[in-house]
Amino acid sequence: MKSHLDNLPEPRAIGFSANRRLLEVETISQDCSLAEEVFEKVTRAQIVDGKRVSSLRFDDYYRVIGLLQTLCGFLLLPNGFSNSSMRKWMPRILGVPVEQYSSERMTYDLRRL
Incomplete structure (x- = not known):
């Protein structure tokens, strides 16, 4: 992955993907109430x-x-x-x-x- 501005969409997509996975894990771990x-x-x-x-x-x-x-x-x-x-x-x-x-x-x- 190059560090030029025209390559910005690629690291942005990687960051959004990692953030989405982290939010999923945090949501699951916070849902600890008894049914x-x-x-x-x-x-x-x-x-x-x-x-x-x-x-x-x-x-x-x-x-x-x-x-x-x-x-x-x-x-x-x-x-x-x-x-x-x-x-x-x-x-x-x-x-x-x-x-x-x-x-x-x-x-x-x-x-x-």
Whole structure:
């Protein structure tokens, strides 16, 4: 590509093409809201394998965030995680005594996911 003025349309076309692709990517990455169906599915109870599973209520914000934060901490472990291993971390994240967070509570929270 030469740098003379009569060659201006060529770099201009390249610039517009790159700008158009960048705007497409930015538009896609900014469209991160939940669709209404997904929002309803997450916030309502469901039947999974014949058993009722409670929903993730948004008034339990700190518990849901704590659960997701704990799961992220165990994400890369080669042997995975167990209810008891997660239960050691959840009370710390929630700021409650260990005695107040039972294994039943951990099971309930995990099933809600």
